[in-house]
Amino acid sequence: MIKVRAPIVPPSLIPRGSVHILSERCKGCGLCIAFCPRQVLAESQDFNSKGYHPPAVVRPDSCADCQICYLICPEFAIFSVPADQAPAGGAHAERASTNRNGLK
DSSP states (O other), X not given: OOOOOOOSXXXXXXXXXXXXXXXXXXXXXXXXXXXXXXXXXXXXXXXXXXXXXXXXESOGGGOOOOOXXXXXXXXXXXXXXXXXXXXXXXXXXXXXXXXXTSOO
C-alpha cells in the first residue's frame, strides 16, 4: 500500500493580492519592477504628467501580496492588498487617487 502525502500548503491557502499603482506619483525608478519576486510588473509605454513611465501590472494573477513593491517605492506610488479585499470596478479609481491615509 502506497501512501500519498497531501501538499504542505493547500492551494486555497496560497496568498493572492491585487496591485494598485498611483501613476501620477511615480518617478519611474523601476525598483518595484526589479524587486518583484513574481515579475508581476513591467515598465509601461505610457507617460504620466511628469513624463515618467510608471509600471504596469502584466501578471495580475501572480501577485502574492508580499508588499515588497510598497516597501521599496521611494514615492509610495504603489501598494497591494489581499485579493479578497481588492476594490471592484469603479472603486479602484477612487481608491487609487488617495493613499492609505486618505490623502491625495
